[in-house]
Amino acid sequence: MITLRPARPTDAGQIGQIMTEANAAPAWKPALHSGAEDVAFCGRMIDRGWVRVAEASERQIAGFIARDGDEVNVLFVHPQHQGQGIGTALLDEAKARAERLELWTFQKNDAARRFYLRHGFKEAGRGDGSTNDEGLPDIRFVWEKEHE
Secondary structure, eight states: OOEEEEOOGGGHHHHHHHHHHHHHSSTTSOOOSOHHHHHHHHHHHHHTTOEEEEEEETTEEEEEEEEETTEEEEEEEOGGGTTSSHHHHHHHHHHHTOSEEEEEEETTOHHHHHHHHHTTOEEEEEEOSTTSTTOOOEEEEEEEOOOO
């Protein structure tokens, strides 16, 4: 059973490790940060109140989302827990708390692009990589709550 909750400072190590592993997985993505830098970055996001985690069992985090207002900064699910609806649960909870969400993903990240399109996001623009640290072409996606 998955429990969604606000991240605690003590979660920074686990979510930093998830981020490090996810960033290292695609061969096309340059390695820019060490594991320690990812943990520190996650700690800063937690301190700002941006992070919600999906806890698979007590003290085991299966995935997380970090959101600054309408901007989804990151959404990662541990590889061991992918395909179990965890990313969907995190994204659905964020959508329930917002009127609009925006995010960027890399053009080469086919799985993420399909995931966001499947969840009602629309492509809102493309970049050539000049505005991200990786220097990779990216796509901006936007989701807006439908009002009846």
